[in-house]
Amino acid sequence: MGNPINLTCSRHLLHLPLGECITTFNLEDAMCNHGFFMMAPNSWIPSTKTLQRPLRLANSTTSVMVSISHPPNNSSILIQVHDIQNISLEDEKGILKQVGRMLRISEGDERSVREFQNMHPEAKKRGLGRLFRSPTxxxxxxxxxxxxxxxxxxxxxxxxxxxxxxxxxxxxxxxxxxxxxxxxxxxxxxxxxxxxxxxxxxxxxxxxxxxxxxxxxxxxxxxxxxxxxxxIKGFGPYACATLMMCIGFYQMVPMDTETKRHLQQTKKENAKEDIKRIYDKYAPFQALSFWLELLEYYEIKFGKLNMLPNFSYHIVTGS
Structure with a gap:
């Protein structure tokens, strides 16, 4: 993962219009901000600023390899569908929907991004507010x-x-x-x-x-x-909070050893009650505010995540 996959020349090019998201969207910032982008089958290629991974066609069983990129000054995200020349309209819609979900390209997501950036100047400065997620x-x-x-x-x-x-x-x-x-x-x-x-x-x-x-x-x-x-079995507070962030609910900061470490090292805090005191001023985006701090910590320690080679992903932890 992390190196371009050897693909044949037959391909189909799709465009996902950014619409009103164009003023706040940056592919690297929208992609390389959460551990999910490092997890298989995602493969981020720093040299070309491209994400490669398989996506499913409309039948939900057939997978195709895609490359997702956003050339400068382009009003659309480009999606190269490899090893295929013709796909159905339903397949196109399915692929666009999956990419739109991953990168949070929708009117509702854009409203949330702008609201968060308006209350958090650092997020606006860095162009952050879209937390990367999976196609499903x-x-x-x-x-x-x-x-x-x-x-x-x-x-x-x-x-x-x-x-x-x-x-x-x-x-x-x-x-x-x-x-x-x-x-x-x-x-x-x-x-x-x-x-x-x-x-x-x-x-x-x-x-x-x-x-x-x-x-x-x-x-x-x-x-x-x-x-x-x-x-649901397997969903304690941390898994719930993580999945809720993916869905679009950011009120609950995921609490695990990494969260506790972050509070202890950067804020000299260690109690669960301190989570509310520190982050409630960013409601309803408490988790996004926390994640912005954690991302900043990682990038100070390891460098920009969008430039990190895939073989170094395992080191991205504060523990």
């Missing part, structure tokens, strides 16, 4: 589980192992349907997921039964979403 809610959910109770290097290894299950599908991240056809024991042994295998397998079954749909409404509150997520 299911991938975000599984990766949220992979982040829990382990070191960052192990999280990266588990994500890679799950993608390696998909050799015939360009090593794409497995869908809920694909995982539900396996067994808990197989996932546990093959991907070394340990106790997470049960949670991920049950999550896949839940998704296949249509029980993972959160039915978000404009009036949905983060308390409602947290209540729904916390009833």
């Amino acid at each position: 809610l299911f991938e975000d959910a599984v990766k949220s589980i992979l982040l829990c109770h382990c070191k960052w290097t192990r999280t990266l290894d588990m994500a890679r192992a799950l993608c390696e299950l998909q050799i015939k599908a360009l090593e794409n991240f497995p869908s809920s349907k694909e995982l539900a056809t396996l067994t808990k024991d197989y996932l546990k042994k093959r991907c070394k997921l340990r106790y997470r295998a049960c949670h991920i397998f049950e999550l896949a079954e839940r998704a296949e039964k249509g029980k993972l749909k959160l039915k978000l409404k404009k009036t949905s509150s983060y308390e409602e979403i947290f209540d729904k997520l916390s009833k």
